[in-house]
Amino acid sequence: MSNYRADPAAIAALGPYYEKIAAYLRTLSDYGDERLALIIDACGDDDMGKQIQANLVSVAKRVEEAILSIVFLVENQTNVSTALANKLNVTEVQNANYVQTHANRVS
Numbered sequence: 001m002s003n004y005r006a007d008p009a010a011i012a013a014l015g016p017y018y019e020k021i022a023a024y025l026r027t028l029s030d031y032g033d034e035r036l037a038l039i040i041d042a043c044g045d046d047d048m049g050k051q052i053q054a055n056l057v058s059v060a061k062r063v064e065e066a067i068l069s070i071v072f073l074v075e076n077q078t079n080v081s082t083a084l085a086n087k088l089n090v091t092e093v094q095n096a097n098y099v100q101t102h103a104n105r106v107s
Contacts, residue, residue, distance in 0.1 A: 008092065012085035018078040025071045032064035 039060050043053035 006088050008085040008088040011081055011088065015078050015081040015085070018074050018081060022071055022074040022078065025067065025074060029064065029067045029071055032067070036060055036064065 036057065039056055040053055043049040043056065
């Protein structure tokens with residue numbers, strides 16, 4: 001790993017892709033209430049339907065919550081990528097200034 005280098009431009013370029021993924025997942029999560037209503041309707045109102053509904057609806061709600069959690073995670077990753085790229089840019093400038101200052105002192 002002696003040649004390892006974090007490229008701020010590459011990291012910054014990822015941000016818009018996370019935004020697109022988050023937007024798609026947000027659209028997917030927008031219909032969660034409708035999906036739950038369809039599940040409830042599909043179960044019916046007889047005894048077996050109520051039993052199926054009791055088992056299935058709680059799982060479906062957890063899936064919807066998981067989708068929302070993933071949306072928040074991906075949206076946060078957009079912010080993290082942007083902040084990391086900015087921090088790396090600042091660090092590279094500081095390092096370049098340090099090297100230049102140190103080189104001038106040695107000369």
